[in-house]
Amino acid sequence: MNTKFSFRLIATDGAARRGEVTMPRGTVRTPAFMPVGTGGTVKALYMDQVRNAGADIILGNTYHLMLRPGAERVARLGGLHELARWPWPILTDSGGFQVMSLSKLRKLNENGVTFRSHIDGAAYEMTPERSIEIQGLLDSDIQMQLDECTALPAKYSEIERAMELSLRWALRCKAAFGDQPGKAMFGIVQGGDDAKLRVRSAQALKEMDLKGYAIGGLAVGEPQAMMLEMLEVTCPELPVEKPRYLMGVGTPDDILKSVARGVDMFDCVMPTRAGRHGLAYTRRGKVNLRNARHAEDHRPLDEESDCPAARDYSRAYLHHLVRSQEALGAMLLSWNNVAYYQHLMQDIRDSIEAGQFNERAALISEGWAQGDILPL
Amino acid sequence: MNTKFSFRLIATDGAARRGEVTMPRGTVRTPAFMPVGTGGTVKALYMDQVRNAGADIILGNTYHLMLRPGAERVARLGGLHELARWPWPILTDSGGFQVMSLSKLRKLNENGVTFRSHIDGAAYEMTPERSIEIQGLLDSDIQMQLDECTALPAKYSEIERAMELSLRWALRCKAAFGDQPGKAMFGIVQGGDDAKLRVRSAQALKEMDLKGYAIGGLAVGEPQAMMLEMLEVTCPELPVEKPRYLMGVGTPDDILKSVARGVDMFDCVMPTRAGRHGLAYTRRGKVNLRNARHAEDHRPLDEESDCPAARDYSRAYLHHLVRSQEALGAMLLSWNNVAYYQHLMQDIRDSIEAGQFNERAALISEGWAQGDILPL
Numbered sequence: 234m235n236t237k238f239s240f241r242l243i244a245t246d247g248a249a250r251r252g253e254v255t256m257p258r259g260t261v262r263t264p265a266f267m268p269v270g271t272g273g274t275v276k277a278l279y280m281d282q283v284r285n286a287g288a289d290i291i292l293g294n295t296y297h298l299m300l301r302p303g304a305e306r307v308a309r310l311g312g313l314h315e316l317a318r319w320p321w322p323i324l325t326d327s328g329g330f331q332v333m334s335l336s337k338l339r340k341l342n343e344n345g346v347t348f349r350s351h352i353d354g355a356a357y358e359m360t361p362e363r364s365i366e367i368q369g370l371l372d373s374d375i376q377m378q379l380d381e382c383t384a385l386p387a388k389y390s391e392i393e394r395a396m397e398l399s400l401r402w403a404l405r406c407k408a409a410f411g412d413q414p415g416k417a418m419f420g421i422v423q424g425g426d427d428a429k430l431r432v433r434s435a436q437a438l439k440e441m442d443l444k445g446y447a448i449g450g451l452a453v454g455e456p457q458a459m460m461l462e463m464l465e466v467t468c469p470e471l472p473v474e475k476p477r478y479l480m481g482v483g484t485p486d487d488i489l490k491s492v493a494r495g496v497d498m499f500d501c502v503m504p505t506r507a508g509r510h511g512l513a514y515t516r517r518g519k520v521n522l523r524n525a526r527h528a529e530d531h532r533p534l535d536e537e538s539d540c541p542a543a544r545d546y547s548r549a550y551l552h553h554l555v556r557s558q559e560a561l562g563a564m565l566l567s568w569n570n571v572a573y574y575q576h577l578m579q580d581i582r583d584s585i586e587a588g589q590f591n592e593r594a595a596l597i598s599e600g601w602a603q604g605d606i607l608p609l
Numbered sequence: 610m611n612t613k614f615s616f617r618l619i620a621t622d623g624a625a626r627r628g629e630v631t632m633p634r635g636t637v638r639t640p641a642f643m644p645v646g647t648g649g650t651v652k653a654l655y656m657d658q659v660r661n662a663g664a665d666i667i668l669g670n671t672y673h674l675m676l677r678p679g680a681e682r683v684a685r686l687g688g689l690h691e692l693a694r695w696p697w698p699i700l701t702d703s704g705g706f707q708v709m710s711l712s713k714l715r716k717l718n719e720n721g722v723t724f725r726s727h728i729d730g731a732a733y734e735m736t737p738e739r740s741i742e743i744q745g746l747l748d749s750d751i752q753m754q755l756d757e758c759t760a761l762p763a764k765y766s767e768i769e770r771a772m773e774l775s776l777r778w779a780l781r782c783k784a785a786f787g788d789q790p791g792k793a794m795f796g797i798v799q800g801g802d803d804a805k806l807r808v809r810s811a812q813a814l815k816e817m818d819l820k821g822y823a824i825g826g827l828a829v830g831e832p833q834a835m836m837l838e839m840l841e842v843t844c845p846e847l848p849v850e851k852p853r854y855l856m857g858v859g860t861p862d863d864i865l866k867s868v869a870r871g872v873d874m875f876d877c878v879m880p881t882r883a884g885r886h887g888l889a890y891t892r893r894g895k896v897n898l899r900n901a902r903h904a905e906d907h908r909p910l911d912e913e914s915d916c917p918a919a920r921d922y923s924r925a926y927l928h929h930l931v932r933s934q935e936a937l938g939a940m941l942l943s944w945n946n947v948a949y950y951q952h953l954m955q956d957i958r959d960s961i962e963a964g965q966f967n968e969r970a971a972l973i974s975e976g977w978a979q980g981d982i983l984p985l
Contacts, residue, residue: 560653
């Protein structure tokens, strides 16, 4: 067993990187997509489905878990891995993003954020130190610094203020995290849509010599081109020998283009959320199962997939389940989508190792552009 | 493969019967509990979970399926077994019960019922002939006659009228069903809470020489004692060599006491509906996972169960999932409950074969009465 957290670069192809993040609970093959296990469950899936689809790591949301069942309670129950029956690596966010987007009566100052739970109105204080403490109670393998994420568009002065605050909080989180060889605390690059602020943030974080670096504050309303531009200025400033995680991203196309710019890790609720809304991700793009064209289509979503949800159930049945709002519809489509994302990542990893990432990425994009199979 | 529908009595113990209903798609070990697959899905479960829990047969609701996806559409898609990926026997109800409980603007006369869909208000006509036609389009293995089920309490004249109408409809259904050796059409005993009407209904149906007999119009609001009294007067009037199905029943206790009175088959939404409401059936009675006593209880629902939902997940996790209204909570508890019901039926079958049904039933009841394991 590896007792230390480490990152190893196996191959590169242009800016695209093929690597491995190793920690006591397992190895994460990168580029990696982390299914989101919001409140200790990847919605509507069994953990063995998530694992068998190819996921090496899942994400837990600190905000949701601190409110329910509560961080101290999770710790008494043996940690999040034990509670949720996922013995492999878990990354947790800091809670900051959802404090700002979901909680009530939040108030931010230098020390941290005070807020009230969106569930029962109970008052909480979140500081950099408390965020790290909570993530430790959850027994998270990769923990995130508390940061302030600015929604775009925003004024320069506002972006700069939040970025500088996030840097100060990174230092406090690093101190609070201390020396834990088997785990990691990642810093988060902020700076909104301003290239110079992004560079300043990345350089300052690099100075802190953290075990990994996230890029935050993107996919928050800006066009994809802007996001990619920010990646192009940020990634070269980050140390080659540390993993890079683009938070909350994204569509399969976002992932492909971000890998091309040097990103190693991703997370997004998209596969599971889309699955609950009747949408399936496939090699031929996104398929809306609510559409009447599927009503008498006996063909599966993708007969070549090795995911049972994609291969074994007719579109007609999926259409019926979605229209009838049956739980099994969300279960099957979430499964299909999580599996599709994992297949995509495997495809990406293989192509980087083979030195054919660009060619493969072009073929994958062509498949999406081709669109779904013709109606019967 | 058996090409004919048949029933075989293997053992009896008092009035309790151990048998086998055989048909081309498989053999149903009786006493049998049929999980309800309302609209082509046993809610929140994968069919392999239902099968592996021990179910030989599931029930489909004609009313739901005729409205969505539609009987003709199901037929074009290869039938309900193909659509729902359940290749084993399926029993369908006639649709009559839900027409009366769910639809709008229903109007009943000698010919049948006209009504409007509760989904989109579309007009439908349901006659005995159309009910059998629909069940044929679904490719159901065991079909039910259209009947009129009277909610209790009701006036004698009303119960009698509905019972007599149901007998005339039974004849029309028998004629419409015709000669289908691999399938069966069951008549339904009505007569409310009146013993003489029940006997008259049973005798008249027996005269029709049907392949099986259901007992309807019970578990519709009357006390359990009344239901059992009606079983005691009805079962002796039914032919020994035909299967007997008590419709819509019931709790584990209802089942135990009905088996003791000669019933062979059951169906009920209780295990899946309870599962969606945070309730678990166990050897120690019903457990409410919402209850705070489970919040930090690391023990599973039943460590001796061979159902993963009962054996592998902590009560604390189930409690958290239920409180958070996570899909996985309903998935796990529905699974536990369907498995518990199947284990109960296996237990019942074994004890009848061993000639120890009463002793075993007493022990099972003692387990329920004992209540859940003590809090930690």
